[in-house]
Amino acid sequence: xxxxxxxxxxxxxxxxxxxxxxxxxxxxxxxxxxxxxxxxxxxxxxxxxxxxxxxxxxxxxxxxxxxxxxxxxxxxxxxxxxxxxxxxxxxxxxxxxxxxxxxxxxxxxxxxxxxxxxxxxxxxxxxxxxxxxxxxxxxxxxxxxxxxxxxxxxxxxxxxxxxxxxxxxxxxxxxxxxxxxxxxxxxxxxxxxxxxxxxxxxxxxxxxxxxxxxxxxxxxxxxxxxxxxxxxxxxxxxxxxxxxxxxxxxxxxxxxxxxxxxxxxxxxxxxxxxxxxxxxxxxxxxxxxxxxxxxxxxxx
Numbered sequence: 001x002x003x004x005x006x007x008x009x010x011x012x013x014x015x016x017x018x019x020x021x022x023x024x025x026x027x028x029x030x031x032x033x034x035x036x037x038x039x040x041x042x043x044x045x046x047x048x049x050x051x052x053x054x055x056x057x058x059x060x061x062x063x064x065x066x067x068x069x070x071x072x073x074x075x076x077x078x079x080x081x082x083x084x085x086x087x088x089x090x091x092x093x094x095x096x097x098x099x100x101x102x103x104x105x106x107x108x109x110x111x112x113x114x115x116x117x118x119x120x121x122x123x124x125x126x127x128x129x130x131x132x133x134x135x136x137x138x139x140x141x142x143x144x145x146x147x148x149x150x151x152x153x154x155x156x157x158x159x160x161x162x163x164x165x166x167x168x169x170x171x172x173x174x175x176x177x178x179x180x181x182x183x184x185x186x187x188x189x190x191x192x193x194x195x196x197x198x199x200x201x202x203x204x205x206x207x208x209x210x211x212x213x214x215x216x217x218x219x220x221x222x223x224x225x226x227x228x229x230x231x232x233x234x235x236x237x238x239x240x241x242x243x244x245x246x247x248x249x250x251x252x253x254x255x256x257x258x259x260x261x262x263x264x265x266x267x268x269x270x271x272x273x274x275x276x277x278x279x280x281x282x283x284x285x286x287x288x289x290x291x292x293x294x295x296x297x298x299x300x
Contacts (some may be wrong), residue, residue, distance in 0.1 A: 012076035104264030118151025201244025
């Protein structure tokens with residue numbers, strides 16, 4: 001099985017690095033020529049949880065035109081970059097399979113409009129940070145949840161049979177439900193850290209931010225009571241503690257003056273609540289605060 005990872009950000013680099021250990025034919029698509037050159041010269045360097053280094057020499061691609069049939073394409077770019085890629089994906093063979101690793105919900109229905117027979121979705125539970133053009137740090141061990149949009153899991157067989165101890169996959173039954181639950185979990189941490197400019201652990205260290213977290217939790221559990229058995233308040237707090245030194249993806253985007261994923265994560269949860277005729281005023285306030293900060297162009 002040939003694998004092409006599209007996206008040389010933190011998630012794409014970490015996924016490509018780990019898969020290169022268990023799969024023979026892994027390549028990484030890189031948009032920027034400067035980064036492609038550095039990866040070819042230096043290799044793809046991963047700093048593991050224990051501080052050790054792993055260097056992968058994988059193929060670097062700078063185009064998506066020559067992807068062969070029976071290839072698994074793992075799409076690990078931010079949601080905002082997908083729309084340009086969809087146009088290219090539409091021209092590829094129907095026998096190429098896709099695995100989408102975006103946060104939020106907006107890409108779910110969009111990806112299913114592609115002509116390919118097999119479309120999978122993933123939800124990353126690990127932490128990753130790109131420190132330069134060729135180095136990624138593994139921050140926070142966690143699994144990659146997988147669920148089918150359509151097609152079958154046969155394309156994943158070789159990967160599932162050669163899983164690594166620190167990089168595991170787990171199959172889920174319902175892709176849309178899986179993505180919603182990840183978006184809901186992101187709503188507890190991402191907006192607050194991005195607005196307050198703090199790492200995850202600060203949310204439970206500071207009594208004022210902790211109270212905001214508690215109020216947001218109560219609001220979302222009232223809107224989605226069926227999720228209460230899955231998301232307990234103490235579990236959310238423990239996640240903040242477990243990832244205490246992590247910079248959330250939304251804060252990372254703000255720090256680098258990039259558009260955040262507020263629409264596909266926070267906006268999607270607000271819209272789902274509205275369809276259920278539930279009000280989420282706290283989350284809605286955070287949503288508008290983030291959009292106001294983005295539109296003002298204010299730098300952190």
